[in-house]
Amino acid sequence: AQTVTQSQPEMSVQEAETVTLSCTYDTSESDYYLFWYKQPPSRQMILVIRQEAYKQQNATENRFSVNFQKAAKSFSLKISDSQLGDAAMYFCAYRSPGGGADGLTFGKGTHLIIQP
Amino acid sequence: EPEVTQTPSHQVTQMGQEVILRCVPISNHLYFYWYRQILGQKVEFLVSFYNNEISEKSEIFDDQFSVERPDGSNFTLKIRSTKLEDSAMYFCASIRDRSNTGELFFGEGSRLTVL
Numbered sequence: 666a667q668t669v670t671q672s673q674p675e676m677s678v679q680e681a682e683t684v685t686l687s688c689t690y691d692t693s694e695s696d697y698y699l700f701w702y703k704q705p706p707s708r709q710m711i712l713v714i715r716q717e718a719y720k721q722q723n724a725t726e727n728r729f730s731v732n733f734q735k736a737a738k739s740f741s742l743k744i745s746d747s748q749l750g751d752a753a754m755y756f757c758a759y760r761s762p763g764g765g766a767d768g769l770t771f772g773k774g775t776h777l778i779i780q781p
Numbered sequence: 782e783p784e785v786t787q788t789p790s791h792q793v794t795q796m797g798q799e800v801i802l803r804c805v806p807i808s809n810h811l812y813f814y815w816y817r818q819i820l821g822q823k824v825e826f827l828v829s830f831y832n833n834e835i836s837e838k839s840e841i842f843d844d845q846f847s848v849e850r851p852d853g854s855n856f857t858l859k860i861r862s863t864k865l866e867d868s869a870m871y872f873c874a875s876i877r878d879r880s881n882t883g884e885l886f887f888g889e890g891s892r893l894t895v896l
Binding site (some may be wrong): 710712774 | 816822826829885888
């Protein structure tokens, strides 16, 4: 079974600064998908960014980018120019390629605080 | 933009009572899920549903839980006899098909409080 580990229960960053959230995972599969989801206080989980394991290039979405290290099974999220609206719980998640059945495996989450 | 909707947003119930949580997935999606998040803990997979039957379920999804899609629209999670430890946020999610690159769309969740 796959596991996802987020070792930082909470992170704090000054507005406009850059912060990196860590995520490691364990799997025996060679092909899979990785995701970062954001869960603001309004509760709905929103997809921030995703990475296909077969792609070597790190995914980027505006101020959000990942550092995907497949050999190390590491998938960190970098948020540049942090904004107050980035404050939320961030969950790293893993999905098998044919995983229509078993959905996502989540980490425990990192609570991101943005200091004004 | 289409979205997954869940009702109720919050339900308070007495231990031992039956609870039904409802979800309306995105209309052209084929796979449906329920996840649970106990306060302060990680989001946990409960069950997946495809073609009107359970595809996969976790150890959490015991005989007290059931799911169904009675009318082709709603996707419900029933807890027959609630326990205190069932208090959690329950998220419904859906995905279009297995060939999709993997993005699950989540609802806003239903908070269940068991007293």
